[in-house]
Amino acid sequence: MMTRLPLWEEAKTPTGPQGDVQSVEYETVQIPVLVVGAGAAGARVAIELAEAGVEPLVIGKRDHGDAHTTWAAGGINAALGSLDSEDGWTIHAADTLDEGHFINDPMAVELTTSEMPDRIRELDEWGMGFDRTENGRINQRYFGAQSFRRTCFVGDRTGEAMLDALVSKAQSLSIPYRENVMITRLLSDGTGVHGAVGYDMETGEFLLFETDHVVLAAGGYSALYNRHSSRDDENNGDGPVLALEAGASLMDIEFVQFHPTGMVEARYGDDWAGRLVTEAVRGEGGRLLNANGERFMERYSPDQMELDARDVVARAIAREIREGRGTENGGVYLDISHREDQYVKDRLPRMHERFAELGVDITEEPMEVAPTAHYSMGGVDIDFETGETGVEGLYAVGETVAGVHGANRLGGNSLAETVAIGKLVGEHVAEQIDGDPSVPTTVKTLAEREFRSLKRLAAADGTERPQQLLDDLGDVLWKHAGILRDEASLRAGLREVQALRERTADLRVEGDRAGRDFEFAVDLAFSITLAEALLESALRREESRGAHYRTDYPEIDPDWQRNVLVDAGDTGLELRTRGVPEPSEEIQEAIEEGHELDYHHLE
Template sequence: MFSFKISKEIKTEVLIVGAGAAGIRTAIALKDHGISPILVSKREFGDAHTWMAAGGINASIGTLDNEDRWEIHAADTLREGHFINDPKAVESVCKNAVEAIKELEEWGCPFNKTKDGKINQRFFGAQSFRRTCFVGDKTGRAILDTLVDQAKKRDITCLDGVYIFKIVHKEGKVIGALGLDKKNQEVTFFHSSYVVLAAGGYASIYNKSSSRKDENIGDNIQLAYEAGARLKDMEMVQFHPTGMVYPEEYLGKLVTEAVRGEGGHLLNKHKERFMTQYSPEMMELDARDEVARAIAKEISQGNGTENQGVYLDISHKNEDFIKSRLPKMYERFKELDIDISKEPMEVAPTSHYSMGGIEVDFENGATNVAGLYAVGEATSGLHGANRLGGNSLIETVVLGKLTGENIAKVFRSDTHIDYPSGLLESLENSLMKKNYLKRPQDMMDTVKDMMWKHAGILRNESLLDEGIEKLEKIKSEFRVHSISGSELSFEEWWLNFDLINIVISSELVLKAALIRKESRGAHYREDYPDTEDDYQLNLICFKNKNNEITIETKPSGKISEGVQEALDENHSLDYHQLE
């Protein structure tokens, strides 16, 4: 059995939890301002979830549509977020996106180019212009490699195989974090007055997800919630329209939106192009929530394939075009003996991205807990009720830089808060007394199955109530079948923390979804199918003094005059030119 003792202490100026694009860009900004952060990652450096973001990154550089401008990008983002976005976040990202793309290009990111050497751009859903820059269908991989290279040039430290499971705080101020070190099989206390949460969202609390199983399971949500931070719009989970349906090991894995952006057609089992019924103007490139619901309805009406999916067909395009623009998809399906230049893929919706997350001040990345920051998918604000494809990658590099720069402005090297003697021993004892399971994976699978059924694409009061009841029963079983921490192996400690993250995130999603009695963006209530003006607000979740979830409402922010003008101009793209 594993002896749960805090055996190592590491002091660092800034601790960044997560080494994807958001975390690395934050670290680069800090290092460029003379501050030495430590990145920690559950996986090897360079193997973050960022590389799975395939299709592209948005910026109004106007290569193909020179009338595009950042205000229109912001207007599209707000419109598809159904106006519960944080306007400050939207404006900051869209205004700084062009500069961020230029920086990535200068750092060597190999963007696809036009014949005259400019960065190429493609169509992506629900956008008024072609503003999605790309590296084939491996954009996230290219951006991550570029950032890792820049971090290495700056000698930024990244500790692999470290799982941060608790924020340590005193009198409302961060003093560090506890982590499991997989390589050394030990518990480490990271002593730091500044902690940045950058380890993704919670889309993998569902049994069909585009993430790997140990990613995006709510690590940041649990850390922030237990530390006293406020969370926002936890009910907003994006279900990507096109995930793989077979083989089993590929279930839910992403088939990039770039396939539809390059002209792919969605067909039901009768080979009918069904989007003509649901969105005759925008077709396959309507917003992700609209396309996902259309596919779900086709399947539920008996029009799906034997594998409970629909067809995605790009075979009407030239084979060389497919190989050059969609190399990753071509290679993946070729390995499964499917030639997408000659036959269709089968796809169905998959849990993909969490628009909800930690509430931060987007001027500096700060939470309401002193010394605790968050960036990337860990946060909520940019995307509102639905995320535009291509906006997540640009968020990581724009707001990562902004957060790092703003920490640098307030940073003081003498702010390490001393902790009282006996604190670490007290933490050890309290953790040992909690309830744990010998085989937590079984319960994780049960929760994920429940969430897909009760808080998935199509929701209603009955399903959500039943989901909350089932989760309470699961928590009761947890207590009944629990064992002490002294009986756990290192791996079982690790998996138990996974389970805790999933349970907390699931409860927050269910309860927030029950309160929002309307349909807005990715949150669709069959019993409340309309969008209501009274609900154009944010749901704020936090832990109260009784250690229970409290949910309050907060008005959305004010849109600036320039962005409002762009909204009033009512731009739209004729997606039929893809035919």
């Protein structure tokens, strides 16, 4: 198995008594199932396990209920037909495959879209509080590239309302939860997982979790970029890389979605750099204007306008800015002021409040926006009926995995995937539980080796600061693996990432293991490995498809209707490709019917 290159083993340590890293103390926890990640996906898995009579332990890196799910604002997809009765789950599947440029896993798409009507009704029963139509049905709005109005919502705080409902349900089932814990490594021999190790982020205490079943629901990797819509300390690739190092394969890592409308830091301040302006603004009729006041999407997508696919709109905005039609702050305008004031306040309360605090009344004036790294379509390669990764006892779900979204995610499908697949994975894992964990005697040896490595990392006294290295990595990815890519730039990016890896040999970590410096140092190992996988995969895919746009290969190549997979070899990452199965007959029929959004329904 690939080891973490020099970051931990080679970090400089001081001499003398304080450099003694051999003695290790830690807490041991034995459990039937460990769920790593406390967002919607992890919560839904845990609920299903508990209802099947299995008591999992859910762990999260933040306080209970404070997961990245809460940042998903605009809505969650399900073909309910509340407003458009002709919609159905097969059309939802066809839209998803079309948006993913047909390299999605068709089974993953079918399971997600067919499950979602029941999952929405379930969330409604659990108290999610969806917005309703005048006749009391769950309301639905347009999202980009959807043929019909199928995005259910709670104003513009849908993710927060959803996680509140899931946490409340989990608490009613007395599901154990442990907050502020980071997993640093899975204990695996490459064929099976027997536990996980990490530390308490508040106390610095080391933790060993002994278990035969680990479910990774730890998010994606879009926050590796220096302009992104995530919190800086989340979505940094730890979930996928934990799986990779345990023997699982990664897939579609080159596909990172750049959301068209992130906040412009030059206008609103560095604290707001890339923060998401929800797609609900465009779904409710928001218009994109360049600095000349032109509604420029008329040039790029006259039929779907602002609600074309996210990759199309993001590239259009990038082109307007590049060709000198952007604002002086490096963005374009998003304007909802033509809608009635109360309508905006009712449908977009959070956006209205956020911009009001920044001195902008969005009922009267536009917002300044530009593309931002938002979502990672790639992740762990799994069997979607079971969540299995190919490593015995290891499962994955949510943004940690690849398959549902293909080359570009349909807006509103991220929340959908978490609960649709989360339920199925929970069902399967519950069926695998058979008595107490059977933990090999080598597990404690492996755990103690990791703990000693972490102690060396905490004692590193070189000159390179973890935060600066992460910032530099974000700059490298934005420059070399952003919206527009080519071979020369990608190769340059790989060289720069390798130079960053070499700099980690001279790391300096200040404070103790409960400090942010140590947390960032741990993040570095995951982030650098993931960045290498992203750049290598982007180099391998010699075409443009969805969110992956190569200026030196600007067209879709039918021969590249394949997935790129990444494995951990003995000397580094190893890449291969695999063909994509055909969708089922009923989904193929929906594809051939050619359903498509007509934006002008909104006019």
